[in-house]
Amino acid sequence: MLSEKSAETVRATLPAVSGSIGEIASVFYEKLFTAHPELLRDLFNRGNQANGAQQQALAGSIAAFASALLEHPDTPPETMLSRIAHKHASLGITCDQYSIVQAHLFAAIGEVLGSAVTDEVAAAWSEVYWRMADALMAKEARLHAEAGIADGDVWRDYRVVGRLPDGDVVTFQVRPVDGSPIPASRPGQYVSVQVPLPDGARQIRQYSLSGGPGDALRFTVKKVDGEVSTQLHEHVAEGDVLRIGPPSGDVTLDDGDGPVLLVSAGIGCTPMISMLSHLAATDSPRQVIAVHADRTQRTHALRADLDQLVAKLPDATAHVWYEAPEGRWPADRTGLVDLSAVDIPEGVTAYLCGPLPFLRSARAQLRALGVPAADIHYEVFGPDLWLGRD
Structure with missing residues (x-):
């Protein structure tokens, strides 16, 4: 729950922040990647940065979380938080990265909104940010614990043991290089795949698991106008090794007996x-x-x-x-x-x-x-x- 003073300030400034959140997100990413170019190279999706989709998603999540805190102060938006936490857990986001994001995000807010960002406004929105960040870090830690992995240590080497082309898609079957068991998954989940590219980047994409239980993970990749799917389609063959994260995602088949x-x-x-x-x-x-x-x-x-x-x-x-x-x-x-x-x-x-x-x-x-x-x-x-x- 936000403090009463912060809630009043956030309510008063939410229209202004929401109206400028797209510009704030763009300035934020520019500052972040200037200070940490490795994040764009090896963590963030360069395609989504180029087309603005990631900026829109960040802007929407911050505004939605702030609105939810004001409307339901005792009930955080669980669906939104769960969706983001699963994505972060699959990428190996660590707690220290939240502080990096906070620093550049609030620098962007100050640059875009100028003198409107008083100490009181900054403190109130900082409270919003850390409410969201703390909730996400707790969920991500729980997901890592359930998967039996240390925070951030999500990547494992998998060997491609099957490659099944079908029109403009290819289904890859992979097994851990070290012979360890296939990690448990739920129907509907995805895995993060880290793909080395010709320019030295290691871009990450998520692909839904497209098969049931078995002796290999199976995911299917459609060839689109993108650098990662092209690399997978044209340059990854049986015997090659890919870095893959644990099965993640909260949109999974329920265990009930209904239709x-x-x-x-x-x-x-x-x-x-x-x-x-x-x-x-x-x-x-x-x-x-x-x-x-x-x-x-x-x-x-x-x-x-x-x-x-x-x-x-x-x-x-x-x-x-x-x-x-x-x-x-x-x-x-x-x-x-x-x-x-x-x-x-x-x-x-x-x-x-x-x-x-x-x-x-x-x-x-x-x-x-x-x-x-x-x-x-x-x-x-x-x-x-x-x-x-x-």
Whole structure:
């Protein structure tokens, strides 16, 4: 809970800070990377920095957290904090880095807002920052403890033991080089992969696990216009070694027995395939409805996996939409996904994954069909520009 004095100051200055938070975030990253260029080279996603997505995500999370503290002082925004903590834990963020961020963030706030940042304003927003930072550090420490790893010591060497191309995606199967057991994971989680690039950088990307339990981790990479996916597709072969973090992510299949709805678009199918693999491996009797949208049959990754896994389950159906059908796979429907055309049972738990516009549309459709917001879970690849929003 914020002190009463700080809460009054934050409430009074929130409109000004929120209105300038995008500019503050941009100045912050410029200052941070000038002082610590290694962070841009080896930790932050250079592509998301270049297109501004990371700046938007940072700005949105700070503003959302401050608003939540004012509206519900005794109830921190757990969904937002959990999402960020899992991402930080997967990257090996350490406690000392929060102090580095604080120093450059508050320098940026002072530069952008100028004389409006009095000692009182700075103290109040510092309280907001450390409330958020302390909550995240506690969650990250707990995640590391559960995984049996020391804070920040997340990277392990994995050897590529399988490479399965499928159109414009490649599925990599990897095992620990030292022969240690495959780490436990939950269906729907992802791993961070540290990829060496020609210029000496070691850029990190997160990829959803796309298979169920087995003797290897399996993740699928779509080739996009980016340096990391290109490197993985064109230069990583069987026998090569990759640095990989522990399975992370809080959007995971629940352990209940109620009906499940899996809704995906594009490469967002990967966590859904992981969930289907788990359900099939455990002979789950649950009702399962898989909905997928893609541009064409040619761009639909893991279509064979979808059909095979659905066929293994006693009460599962698949519904596929293609915007422009072509090729060998049949199109169930043409155009964009219309969830009103699917028989959605009462008590369903929905999991969504895909581009942000798709997620917003699918969630809005489900809400219109009467699915409670608490029963709709989503995963978005890249910076989460939806944090803190209903």
